[in-house]
Amino acid sequence: MNALTPTPMLARPAARDTWRRSLVLLILLQLGMLLAYHDTVAGMLAIWSRSETFTHGFLVPPLSLWLIWRQRAQLRGLPPRPSWAALPLLALAGFAWLLGALTSTNVLAQFALVFSLILTVPAVLGWPIARQLAFPLGFLLFAVPFGEFVIPTLMAWTADFTVLGLRFSGVPVYREGLEFVIPSGKWSVVEACSGVRYLIASLMVGTLFAYLNYVSLKRRLVFVLVAALVPILANWVRAYLIVMLGHWSGNTLAVGVDHLIYGWLFFGIVILAMFWIGARWQENPSEPVTQAAPVLTDATPLRLWPMAGALALLLALWPVWRMQITQPAAAMAPLTEALAVPGWTASNAAFTAWQAQGDTPALQARWQYQADAQQVGLELAYFRAQGEYRKAISSRNVLVHQDDKQWKLLSQSGRVLPLMGAELKVQEAQLQAASGQQLQVWRWYWVAGRWTDSPRLVRAYTAWSQLSGQGDDTAVLTLFAERVQAEAAMPAFVQAALPALTAQLNALKEAQ
Numbered sequence: 001m002n003a004l005t006p007t008p009m010l011a012r013p014a015a016r017d018t019w020r021r022s023l024v025l026l027i028l029l030q031l032g033m034l035l036a037y038h039d040t041v042a043g044m045l046a047i048w049s050r051s052e053t054f055t056h057g058f059l060v061p062p063l064s065l066w067l068i069w070r071q072r073a074q075l076r077g078l079p080p081r082p083s084w085a086a087l088p089l090l091a092l093a094g095f096a097w098l099l100g101a102l103t104s105t106n107v108l109a110q111f112a113l114v115f116s117l118i119l120t121v122p123a124v125l126g127w128p129i130a131r132q133l134a135f136p137l138g139f140l141l142f143a144v145p146f147g148e149f150v151i152p153t154l155m156a157w158t159a160d161f162t163v164l165g166l167r168f169s170g171v172p173v174y175r176e177g178l179e180f181v182i183p184s185g186k187w188s189v190v191e192a193c194s195g196v197r198y199l200i201a202s203l204m205v206g207t208l209f210a211y212l213n214y215v216s217l218k219r220r221l222v223f224v225l226v227a228a229l230v231p232i233l234a235n236w237v238r239a240y241l242i243v244m245l246g247h248w249s250g251n252t253l254a255v256g257v258d259h260l261i262y263g264w265l266f267f268g269i270v271i272l273a274m275f276w277i278g279a280r281w282q283e284n285p286s287e288p289v290t291q292a293a294p295v296l297t298d299a300t301p302l303r304l305w306p307m308a309g310a311l312a313l314l315l316a317l318w319p320v321w322r323m324q325i326t327q328p329a330a331a332m333a334p335l336t337e338a339l340a341v342p343g344w345t346a347s348n349a350a351f352t353a354w355q356a357q358g359d360t361p362a363l364q365a366r367w368q369y370q371a372d373a374q375q376v377g378l379e380l381a382y383f384r385a386q387g388e389y390r391k392a393i394s395s396r397n398v399l400v401h402q403d404d405k406q407w408k409l410l411s412q413s414g415r416v417l418p419l420m421g422a423e424l425k426v427q428e429a430q431l432q433a434a435s436g437q438q439l440q441v442w443r444w445y446w447v448a449g450r451w452t453d454s455p456r457l458v459r460a461y462t463a464w465s466q467l468s469g470q471g472d473d474t475a476v477l478t479l480f481a482e483r484v485q486a487e488a489a490m491p492a493f494v495q496a497a498l499p500a501l502t503a504q505l506n507a508l509k510e511a512q
Contacts (some may be wrong), residue, residue, distance in 0.1 A: 008472065012366040018304075022080035025308050026124045029315065030117055037097065040109045043388065056204055060143040064166050067136035081126035082307040087314060090119045094318040103459040104391040110144045116315070122312055135211050141205045146195060147282050148395065154194035154232070160504045161496060162189070162243055162418045163235035170249060177410050184247045186428045190402050195235030195381075198267050201230040202274075209275060215283040229476065234270040234356040241266070262345045282437055325466055328385060332363040332508070339378070339504055341497040346370040351375050352409055354431065356478050358397030359383075359390050359469065363508070374489035378497070379478040382508060384471065386462075392474040395415045399429050399441055399478075406434050414453060415442070417491060419498060425453040440495075442485035446505050477501070 036040050048057035050267055091222040093115040100109030118137045122130035130137065159178050166173045166182060174181045179188040188296045206227020219503035338346035349368045355366070363382040368375065383392040400407045409429040417424045426442040433439075449468055462472050481489045 005164050009445050013101050018080055021212050021304060022082075022124055023490045025304060025335075026120060029120050029124065029308070029311055030313070033116060033120070033315050035112070036316060037109075037113050039388075040097070040101070040106075040113050043106050044145060050181070051145065053148070054318075056201060057143045057145065060140060060204075064136050064139050065383065066212075067139060068133055071136070072133060075152070077131060078126075078129050078131065078132060080124070080304075082124055082303050083122050084307070085159055086119050086123035087310060090116060090123060090311070090314055092108065093119060094314065098318045098322055099463045101318075102226075102325070102472065103278070103462045104386050104388065104393075105459050106388075107146050107391075111146070112143070120311065136351075139208070139211075142207075151191055153187045154196055154235070155191065157232070158195065158236055158239050159189040162187075162239045165236075165240040166243065169244065171244075177408065182243070182247060187243055187246075189239070191240055193235075195231060195238075198231035198235055202271055205271075205440065206274075209278065210328075213279065213282045220269070220279065223442075225279070226274065228439075230270060230274050231267070234267055238266045240428045245361070260478075277507060302461055325469065332382065332384065334363065334510075335365045335380075335504075338365075338367045338369075339497065339500055340378075341369060341500055343373045343491065343496050344376075344493060347375070349375075351482065352377065352433075352437060352439060353482070354433065354442075354480070355379070356381075356397070356399055357401055358476075359392075359394055361390065361392075361438040368503055369493065371393065371489075374481075374485055376481045376489050376493045377481060379476075381476040381478075382505075383474045383476070385467075386472050386474070392476050393458050397476070399443070400431060407431055409465075417494060419495060424451055424494065426479075427453050430502065438483040439480050440483045440490065441478045442490060444477050446477065448473065448509070449502075449506070471509070475505050475508075 006132045044057065045055050049055075093112050097109050097112035097116065100106065100112055109429050118140060121133065121137060151417055154482045155178055159175070159180070163173055163175050164178075171182050178190075179186065180188075185389060203224070207224050208381040210227075214220045214223065229411060349370075358381070361381040361468045362384040363380075364378045366377065367380075368377045380394070383390065386392065408431070410432055412427065415426050415428040417426060424444065425446040429441045429443070430438045431441060443449060445455075445458045447458055448465040450457075450461050451460070458474060462474055478493065479490055
């Protein structure tokens with residue numbers, strides 16, 4: 001006769017009730033959070049829908065829930081214990097969301113939201129349960145559309161490798177920026193050639209593969225590193241092979257749609273090979289041992305309700321604070337007269353058709369000035385009550401779009417201008433038109449009386465300005481001149497115009 005097996009404590013009605021109450025509270029809190037931060041959630045969904053790079057975001061929440069469901073046996077042995085120690089971390093995540101929302105930094109707000117969702121688990125269920133679910137919860141971070149900032153670097157690396165491979169293969173090549181010419185035709189590295197889609201997809205799937213197939217942390221980390229490096233290397237080889245196929249075939253193969261088909265086919269083969277090799281070192285995890293649950297006392301449900309109230313107040317604080325300090329959008333009167341600059345005369349004669357691209361500001365002006373034979377142009381974009389599609393710092397605010405047929409970006413770097421004992425930092429770029437005209441362009445920013453060339457500092461200054469009740473007024477200044485006269489004309493103009501420009505911007509801010 002078999003010995004009697006004690007009934008697990010979690011099978012008792014009190015234990016089941018505690019788990020039920022805790023899970024109901026956790027679900028209600030997370031649903032309330034998604035509702036309170038609905039604009040951040042909507043922004044993520046919109047990116048998942050329109051961007052092929054981040055379509056995988058729709059798979060992340062279901063996969064995370066499935067990973068949690070797989071661990072239900074281990075969780076039965078862990079009683080829910082609300083942890084007040086999670087509240088300071090939740091407060092930090094909420095404040096980070098507030099900063100991201102105030103500065104329209106979507107990725108910061110989205111990461112903060114996901115971290116807040118994750119931290120509600122230890123707050124309601126306790127740290128032992130959160131540690132057991134560390135990977136499924138951390139996997140939710142893949143839902144954040146993040147990684148586009150590496151596109152320029154990946155594009156440059158792809159161009160470097162392709163040109164190097166062509167020269168090694170004996171194909172003469174002339175390179176200018178991200179474009180290069182070989183005897184059979186002209187090629188360029190665009191965003192689709194960066195390989196960022198391959199990289200993000202491989203990293204997410206590779207991380208999941210490593211978790212499910214390996215036990216040791218070392219093997220998991222090594223495979224994740226391989227999953228990050230292989231798509232980068234594969235994309236380099238893919239780009240080189242496509243150019244060579246086009247060259248050998250007289251541009252009848254690997255062009256147009258074939259270009260994309262061959263790219264994805266090659267990537268698929270490489271990734272499948274990576275997983276096949278990785279599976280050879282697969283580890284079989286031992287069966288998890290279900291821990292005997294400690295006796296649950298009446299203190300557990302009693303501690304749950306104060307935690308529920310504290311979490312509800314804390315999570316509601318940040319949206320309410322944002323509403324209190326966010327400015328309503330209001331129209332600004334246009335500037336009818338050009339800025340008066342000593343020694344320079346406003347001119348109606350346009351010397352270039354180039355214009356910067358980006359979001360529509362609250363106020364925009366474009367002036368052109370002349371002093372003797374020197375000509376410069378100045379664009380002022382003034383932003384107020386910034387939002388999703390009207391912000392000073394955005395990936396849409398560029399000097400030249402990648403697919404622009406008339407203009408291309410030759411180079412970009414930073415520059416420091418000495419001004420009357422002070423310094424002004426600007427971003428410097430060299431542009432070239434299809435007609436052959438070359439421009440030198442400087443860009444810098446003004447936020448609440450501060451000048452900077454750093455988009456990160458713009459966001460920081462904007463957040464501080466709003467938290468201190470001064471609004472989010474931000475100006476983007478773009479100065480340009482023909483390259484042959486830029487070195488003489490542009491520093492002289494900035495020296496003469498900066499005092500009047502500062503006064504004009506202060507006047508605009510005071511007029512809000």
